[in-house]
Amino acid sequence: MAIAGQSVSAGTSTWDRIKKWTPVFIIAPSILASFIYVFVFAGWTFYISLSDSTLLPSYGFKGFENYVSLWTNRRWSVAYNNLLFFSLFYVTLAMAFGLMLAILIDQRIRAESFWRTIFLYPLAVSFIATGTVWQWLYNPGSGIQFMVNALGWTDFQFALTTDRKNAIWAIIITGIWGSAGFSMALFLAGLRSVDPDIIKAAQIDGASWFRTYRKVILPSIGPIFIAVAVVLLQFAIKTFDLAVALTNSGPGISTTFPATYVYDFMFQRGEIGQGAAAAMMVLAALAIVLVPYSLYLVWRRRRESRNG
Amino acid sequence: MASLTIRNLRKSFGVVEVLKGVDLEANTGEFIALVGPSGCGKSTLLAMIAGLETVTSGEIYIGDRLVNSVQPKDRDIAMVFQSYALYPTMSVKENMAFGMESRGVPKAEQEKTIARVAALLQIEPFLKRKPGQLSGGQRQRVAMGRALVRDPALFLFDEPLSNLDAKLRVDMRTEIKKLHQRIGKTTIYVTHDQVEAMTLASRIAVMHQGEVQQFADPDTVYNRPANTFVAGFMGSPSMNFIDAEITSTGGGAPAVNFPLSGGGVASLPLHNGVADRAQSKKVILGIRPEHLSRQSASNSGKQGFATMSALVEVVEPTGAETMAVLKFGDREVVGRFSPDEAPKTGENMPLAVDMTRACLFDPATTRLI
Amino acid sequence: MADAVLGATVVEDREAAVASRRRLISRIVIYGLLGLISVVYIVPLLVVVLNSFRTNAEIGAMGLISLPQSFRLDAWPQAWSDFCIGGQCNGVARYFWNSVAMVVPATIISTALGAINGYILSKWKFPGSEIVFGCMLLGVFMPGQIALLPWAFLLGKLGLANSVYGLVLVHCIQGLSFTTLFFRNYYVSIPDDLLKAARIDGAGFWRIFWKIMIPLSPPIIIVTVIWQFTGIWNEYLFGVVLNSGSNQPITSALVALSMSGTTVRTYDVMSAAVLIGALPPLLVYFFGGKYFVRGLTQGAIK
Ligand SMILES: Nc1ncnc2c1ncn2[C@@H]1O[C@H](COP(=O)(O)OP(=O)(O)OP(=O)(O)O)[C@@H](O)[C@H]1O
Ligand SMILES: [Mg+2]
Numbered sequence: 001m002a003i004a005g006q007s008v009s010a011g012t013s014t015w016d017r018i019k020k021w022t023p024v025f026i027i028a029p030s031i032l033a034s035f036i037y038v039f040v041f042a043g044w045t046f047y048i049s050l051s052d053s054t055l056l057p058s059y060g061f062k063g064f065e066n067y068v069s070l071w072t073n074r075r076w077s078v079a080y081n082n083l084l085f086f087s088l089f090y091v092t093l094a095m096a097f098g099l100m101l102a103i104l105i106d107q108r109i110r111a112e113s114f115w116r117t118i119f120l121y122p123l124a125v126s127f128i129a130t131g132t133v134w135q136w137l138y139n140p141g142s143g144i145q146f147m148v149n150a151l152g153w154t155d156f157q158f159a160l161t162t163d164r165k166n167a168i169w170a171i172i173i174t175g176i177w178g179s180a181g182f183s184m185a186l187f188l189a190g191l192r193s194v195d196p197d198i199i200k201a202a203q204i205d206g207a208s209w210f211r212t213y214r215k216v217i218l219p220s221i222g223p224i225f226i227a228v229a230v231v232l233l234q235f236a237i238k239t240f241d242l243a244v245a246l247t248n249s250g251p252g253i254s255t256t257f258p259a260t261y262v263y264d265f266m267f268q269r270g271e272i273g274q275g276a277a278a279a280m281m282v283l284a285a286l287a288i289v290l291v292p293y294s295l296y297l298v299w300r301r302r303r304e305s306r307n308g
Numbered sequence: 309m310a311s312l313t314i315r316n317l318r319k320s321f322g323v324v325e326v327l328k329g330v331d332l333e334a335n336t337g338e339f340i341a342l343v344g345p346s347g348c349g350k351s352t353l354l355a356m357i358a359g360l361e362t363v364t365s366g367e368i369y370i371g372d373r374l375v376n377s378v379q380p381k382d383r384d385i386a387m388v389f390q391s392y393a394l395y396p397t398m399s400v401k402e403n404m405a406f407g408m409e410s411r412g413v414p415k416a417e418q419e420k421t422i423a424r425v426a427a428l429l430q431i432e433p434f435l436k437r438k439p440g441q442l443s444g445g446q447r448q449r450v451a452m453g454r455a456l457v458r459d460p461a462l463f464l465f466d467e468p469l470s471n472l473d474a475k476l477r478v479d480m481r482t483e484i485k486k487l488h489q490r491i492g493k494t495t496i497y498v499t500h501d502q503v504e505a506m507t508l509a510s511r512i513a514v515m516h517q518g519e520v521q522q523f524a525d526p527d528t529v530y531n532r533p534a535n536t537f538v539a540g541f542m543g544s545p546s547m548n549f550i551d552a553e554i555t556s557t558g559g560g561a562p563a564v565n566f567p568l569s570g571g572g573v574a575s576l577p578l579h580n581g582v583a584d585r586a587q588s589k590k591v592i593l594g595i596r597p598e599h600l601s602r603q604s605a606s607n608s609g610k611q612g613f614a615t616m617s618a619l620v621e622v623v624e625p626t627g628a629e630t631m632a633v634l635k636f637g638d639r640e641v642v643g644r645f646s647p648d649e650a651p652k653t654g655e656n657m658p659l660a661v662d663m664t665r666a667c668l669f670d671p672a673t674t675r676l677i
Numbered sequence: 678m679a680d681a682v683l684g685a686t687v688v689e690d691r692e693a694a695v696a697s698r699r700r701l702i703s704r705i706v707i708y709g710l711l712g713l714i715s716v717v718y719i720v721p722l723l724v725v726v727l728n729s730f731r732t733n734a735e736i737g738a739m740g741l742i743s744l745p746q747s748f749r750l751d752a753w754p755q756a757w758s759d760f761c762i763g764g765q766c767n768g769v770a771r772y773f774w775n776s777v778a779m780v781v782p783a784t785i786i787s788t789a790l791g792a793i794n795g796y797i798l799s800k801w802k803f804p805g806s807e808i809v810f811g812c813m814l815l816g817v818f819m820p821g822q823i824a825l826l827p828w829a830f831l832l833g834k835l836g837l838a839n840s841v842y843g844l845v846l847v848h849c850i851q852g853l854s855f856t857t858l859f860f861r862n863y864y865v866s867i868p869d870d871l872l873k874a875a876r877i878d879g880a881g882f883w884r885i886f887w888k889i890m891i892p893l894s895p896p897i898i899i900v901t902v903i904w905q906f907t908g909i910w911n912e913y914l915f916g917v918v919l920n921s922g923s924n925q926p927i928t929s930a931l932v933a934l935s936m937s938g939t940t941v942r943t944y945d946v947m948s949a950a951v952l953i954g955a956l957p958p959l960l961v962y963f964f965g966g967k968y969f970v971r972g973l974t975q976g977a978i979k
Contacts, residue, residue, distance in 0.1 A: 019882070022882050023797040023801035026793060030790055030794050031812075034812060034813045037816055037824065037851070037853075038813075038815045038819060039812075041819075041823060041824045041827040042823050045824075045825075045827065048826055057826065100710075104707055105711075107703075107707050109708070109711070113967075116966075117966055118719065119715075119718060120962075121718070121722070121959065121963075124969060125911065125959060126913065126928055127911075127913075128911070128932055129928075129931060129954055132931060132932075132947075132951055133724060133725050135935065137742070142737075142942075142944070146740035177717065177721075181718075182973060185973055185974055186974055189974055234818070244932060245935070248936065259822055263822070263918070272826065278822075279820070282820050283819075283822075358873070359876075359877075360873050360877075379876075380879075381876065381878065386877065387877050389873070389874060390870070393868065395871065395874075395888075406875070406878050410878050410884065
């Protein structure tokens with residue numbers, strides 16, 4: 001409820017009038033900045049994507065040619081196939097591990113915050129830093145393979161990052177390692193919000209531990225599953241730092257992602273127009289995830305308010 | 309002298325009209341209660357008096373000053389909120405000092421005022437505490453203390469007791485009454501509890517759907533309610549309403565008739581010439597539960613008492629008195645009896661009805677006849 | 678009678694024993710799993726920390742994952758001031774200070790603006806304020822790639838190209854959506870009656886903000902500061918695109934350093950460099966973990 005909006009009828013001083021508008025004056029620059037950032041910037045990039053820009057922005061209109069050449073580019077098809085593959089495994093596995101961790105931590109364990117701290121620290125650090133370290137670990141000459149070999153299992157092979165076919169798994173594994181703690185935190189918050197009386201009722205009904213989770217607790221945090229999935233998908237679409245630090249799109253172009261594609265075309269190859277087209281595609285991918293999700297949120301809120 | 313006058317006050321939120329032309333005035337030193345069901349616009353009206361909501365149309369005068377567009381701080385009012393609205397990060401003392409600081413009252417005077425009010429409300433022991441460290445009743449006192457330090461022309465209370473438990477509520481009600489008698493400030497007191505309104509107010513404004521239904525002293529509101537809404541809202545259990553018809557009895561004296569179960573008709577004589585004022589034969593007869601009693605030697609022949617009998621369906625003893633649900637034809641009627649005259653379930657109870665206190669309402673307008 | 682009672686207690690004892698054995702097994706499984714997963718989480722951290730104190734020769738011979746045989750501090754000063762990145766041999770110090778110069782003002786400014794915006798959008802609503810809030814929310818979802826070209830152009834026009842001030846501006850505006858969202862959602866739960874009481878007490882827009890809202894805000898201020906600090910410190914894309922050479926923040930330097938090691942990798946110095954880059958957010962995390970998690974969950978579920 002607003003308490004502002006005092007009507008200014010005749011007889012009040014100019015001073016009162018100015019005071020009434022104080023909040024609007026103060027927030028105006030922020031509104032303007034946000035508006036420019038959201039709408040003008042997106043519009044601008046869209047416009048560039050329709051232009052003949054190469055090394056420098058230029059404003060010769062070219063229609064959708066950049067999009068056509070984008071979608072016929074082999075590298076782009078590698079990029080979006082990678083994104084689909086990555087999203088599938090990254091999202092499902094990060095959720096699965098996160099849920100497992102959350103359920104483990106939910107068992108009234110000792111030093112709960114200690115465990116949580118361990119699983120969440122990768123989120124505090126940049127993927128550049130963690131990715132760099134993982135890159136070393138993946139390096140067969142010094143990392144995990146080297147260690148296992150040194151332990152005596154001399155024909156053990158673990159060289160994801162130098163293998164075109166499997167390099168994406170390096171990114172998936174590190175991605176999961178970095179984000180499972182995040183989905184754990186959200187799931188844990190969800191588990192803790194379940195009405196304890198429901199759980200007690202299930203126990204009195206003689207439900208086993210497993211059944212209590214499967215039939216009673218997890219169904220009641222359904223919305224959390226969707227929220228976690230949406231956030232992780234959003235992370236996946238924006239994947240950039242991780243790919244740069246781990247494989248730098250290599251070997252060859254095998255781990256190109258849409259976001260790294262944008263960077264490469266805009267700033268390495270001087271194909272600004274096509275880079276912008278790819279950026280618009282990243283935006284579109286986000287919209288495909290987020291628009292249905294916000295509609296779902298609105299729908300759920302309506303339904304909740306209708307049901308009291 | 310009037311210290312608050314409200315003329316034809318209206319308020320709309322968008323297309324929804326919440327107040328539809330309210331008129332009200334409070335004389336200096338008066339205690340006015342605003343009662344009504346939830347959502348009828350009481351808080352909105354109070355917020356408009358305080359200057360927290362804009363006026364859509366109409367006038368508000370405090371003293372003789374038109375305050376429609378005066379800032380809240382310049383209206384010479386103080387307000388106590390339902391949620392107390394104590395500043396959680398400030399101590400009790402700082403809470404009370406906050407308004408005085410805003411108005412630039414000198415430090416020494418602040419101290420003196422706080423000491424005086426704290427003594428009045430007996431809150432000195434916790435002046436240093438934060439609101440979170442106080443009980444509900446203590447918070448309530450502090451909220452009043454914050455209002456009292458202003459020494460305003462007008463006190464506004466918005467359901468100040470509704471967050472307290474039943475026992476404390478009764479105690480605080482008495483304290484507010486004492487306080488008002490001591491300081492004699494004009495007070496506008498919003499409540500949805502009609503008992504609070506009856507016990508505290510010198511006049512009660514009963515509101516419903518954005519309109520004042522009746523504005524009168526408690527006795528009038530209770531005994532001569534302006535319409536069926538007021539009659540039904542004030543009093544607990546509420547007044548019983550019975551569809552009835554006016555007829556003349558043999559001697560020409562008028563009476564109200566209504567059918568009883570089993571084909572009989574109850575005929576209760578009327579008094580004071582009410583019958584003449586009725587526009588039509590059809591009326592609504594209103595009888596309060598306490599105006600039903602068991603027929604006895606002392607009341608059966610008495611002037612103004614009518615007799616009839618009714619089947620007792622349910623009996624609900626509460627200790628001090630006993631409620632009973634009686635069957636008047638196909639209507640259920642609640643009666644309130646002292647325990648020693650209480651009926652038994654299934655009894656066909658002989659009743660004496662105090663017709664001098666009964667009300668008749670026009671079914672078309674629901675107004676009192 | 679007495680026998681029956683005795684029998685019952687025996688049965689009970691046996692049941693209790695079974696139950697406690699079950700419990701013990703389930704505890705072992707739980708802690709075992711947690712411990713196992715923790716190893717996967719701790720090893721990478723341990724690897725950088727330990728290797729920053731080993732000699733490079735030892736790392737070469739024994740691998741990254743092995744118990745240290747030597748201890749020396751040389752790698753740290755080397756990483757700080759001598760290490761060669763992109764042809765310049767001044768260590769990461771310069772980039773570290775760039776990041777500090779970027780993150781401190783950007784965090785302070787974006788948090789302050791978020792507080793005021795959140796205050797206005799929750800307590801001083803004006804016609805259209807809900808729409809304004811909706812638009813600001815969109816900023817939360819904008820991918821950085823969309824804004825790269827416009828920023829490059831705009832910063833050029835403002836004369837802030839390739840400067841730390843440019844990045845400060847970028848992060849202030851980038852962060853505005855988040856900080857506003859955080860503060861607004863926190864402030865809507867503060868009862869309006871409190872502000873009404875304050876207005877009757879004669880307090881205006883600023884006095885209410887300073888005397889009532891801010892004293893109630895420490896939790897959300899901490900959440901927002903931590904969120905902004907870690908987010909901006911860890912940001913890579915804008916730093917590498919908008920700035921170049923010695924004006925880049927630490928994240929760009931870390932990438933440059935791990936790319937440049939084409940010949941022999943100096944893991945000891947690189948470990949120290951990575952740690953230097955990761956230390957500020959890690960410290961913030963270890964000291965303000967509760968608030969970090971709160972920001973994370975709030976930022977995710979809007
Ligand atoms: N800011 C607002 N915008 C739209 N409608 C409002 C607003 N404030 C109040 N209303 C509506 O005005 C009506 C009167 O509200 P008000 O708060 O005055 O009721 P009340 O009599 O104080 O009720 P209660 O006893 O529940 O406190 C309600 O129907 C409410 O929904
Ligand atoms: Mg109210």
